[in-house]
Amino acid sequence: MAERRSPHIVHHWYNGRVVESIGARTAPIFDPALGIETKRVALADAADVQAVVASAQAAFPTWRDLSMARRQAIIFRFRELLNERKGELAEIITGEHGKVIADAEGEIARGLEVVELATGFPHLIKGGHSENVSTSVDVYSLRQPLGVVGIISPFNFPAMVPLWFFPIAIAAGNTVILKPSEKDPTAALWMAELWKEAGLPDGVFNVLQGDKATVDGLLAAPEVRSISFVGSTPIAQYIYESAAKQGKRVQALGGAKNHMLVLPDADLDLVADAAVNAGFGSAGERCMAVSVVLAVEPVADVLIEKVRERISMLRIGDGRRGTDMGPLVTEAHRDKVASYIDLAAKDGADVVVDGREVEVNGEPGGFWLGPTLIDRVPTTSRVYTEEVFGPVLSVVRVATYDDGLALINSGTFGNGTAIFTNDGGAARRFQREVEVGMIGINVPIPVPVAYYSFGGWKQSLFGVCKAYGPAGFDFFTQEKAVTQRWLDPSHGGLNLGFPQS
Incomplete structure (x- = not known):
């Protein structure tokens, strides 16, 4: 009988190296295109959390006091290494998440934008100075790091979302603990190794593997000064409330239900x-995916036919085989998304293209669900009101622009939206009136470039700080205001009156 080999276990990273978990709990990691377990990930216990926090805490004073020039050189080196080896990282992402290689490369490219922004951090965290605000009195401000900061990232972007946060946090002088999703955790370890090669001191960047118990450990640790999170709204709200009670800063980005409003004058091929x-990229597992098309009559029938034609051209299969769309991340998630198709039919919607019937270029055991197009979706249906987070595109027919706008503004979420029109006046009116944080005009996925900031409104964002851009530097630093006076030796004496100009 052949010897049974133990599965490879993905462990933590701290003190500048991979460290085996103290706890014994693990969870499976799957190759979604094959539908098989390929390795396991350690799930931290309280002792693991304590050890990783201690690593970050010990590294903070030295990193904080390192000159800006030396910190900047390390970040530049990390950027060069990441750009040179992004193909390796893309392969890791596809193997654990399932998205096609081109999509994985795209998320790395968007993450690189934030690294490039972070290389210019000396300009972005400099303070202000006002001379002689009162006689011989000057006031100036300082921006200083928080200390140890925690980042909790989702499964759908195992590289890009962490890259939204940790380059800025590190540039500002903080030390970082990244808790990646247990579904695809290897990308985080790969980036940790890259930071070490770039010259980052041990303990500045740490990876803590785990699940909800690990998250709760980070939330409770008094040394962790802030939490950055991207994920579903219920978890975002839980993290926001739990961390705020502990006195931590929080930026918690929640769920979405992004609408595309199509006016009758729009180019329907576009x-x-x-x-x-936007609906089926990354199998719809994007918080900025378009999940609802609001078609102003009379364009709906023509538009639906054009969308159906394009769906028929898509190649569904293993993302390493040159396909257009890969599997969903786990079997459980695939089944949950598929259940919404049944629900839509029961609610009276018309399932135009059923992704459960897809022909796949890949292993039959993979977590497959093809692009799904559903017409005449009632706005009372859970398919419309809930975040499906899969390749399901709903069409809701509206009579006018005002009807479409009202539907968007009445929603629970306010993450992203788009309008498609050739009417500049309608577009300008839309950007002013719509109650959403990120808006596309003839752009379906309006993710801001790195020198702006990412985040929505309403139940899509908890806390006041968005991700990256100027908001990111505000979040990862704290301001001191210094009022100083250097007296001439001739001045002196007592004066108990209130200081005046």
Whole structure:
């Protein structure tokens, strides 16, 4: 009988190296295109959390006091290494998440934008100075790091979302604990090794593997001064409330239900391309995916036919085989998304394209669900009101622009939205009136570039700080205001009156 080999276990990273978990709990990691377990990930217990926090805490004073020039050189080196080896990282992402290689490369490219922004951090964290605000009195401000900061990232972007946060946090002088998703944790370890090669001191960047118990450990640790999170709204709200009670800063980005409003004058070929790209890229597992098309009559029938034609051209299969769309991340998630198709039919919607019937270029055991197009979705249906987070595109027919706007503004979420039109006046009115944080005009996925900031409104964002851009530097630093006076030796004497100009 052949010897049974133990599965490879993905462990933690702290003190500048991979460290085996103290706890014994593990969870499976799957190759979604094959539908098989390929390795396991350690799930931290309280002792693991304590050890990782101690690593970050010990490294903070030295990193905080390192000159800006030396910190900047390390970040530049990390950027160069990441750009040179992004193909390796893309392969890791596809193997654990399932998205196609081109999509994995795209998320790394967007993450690189934030690294590049972070290389200019000396300009972005400099303070202000006012001379002689009162006689011989000057006031100036300092921006200083928080200390140890925690980042909790989701499964759908195992590289890009962490890259939204940790380059800025590190540049500002903080030390970082990254808790990646247990579904695809290897990318985080790969980036930790890259930081070490770039010259980052041990303990500045740490990876803590785990699940909810690990998250709760980070939330409770008094040394962790802030929490950054991206994920579903219920978890975002839980993290926001739990961390705030502990006196931590929080930026918690929640869920979404992104609408695309299509006016009758829009270019319907452009709209159909955009709807398919934004609805089914990464198998719909994006918080900025378009999940609802609001079609102003009379364009709905023509648009639906154009979308159906494009869906028929898509190749579904293993993302390493040159396909257009890969599997969903786990079997449980695939089944949950598929259940919404049944629900839509029961609610009276018309399932135009059923992704459960897809023909796949890949292993039959993979977690497959093809692009799904559903017309005439009632706005009372859970398919419309809830975040499906899969390749399900709903069409809701509206009579006018005002009807479409009212639907968007009445929603629980306010993450992203788009309008497709050739009418500049309608577009300008839309950007002013819509109650959403990120808006696309003839752009279906309006993710801001790195020198702006990412985040929504309403139940899509908890806390006041968005991700990256100027908001990111505000979040990861704290301000001191210094009032100083250097007296001439001739001045002196007592004066108990209130200081005046």
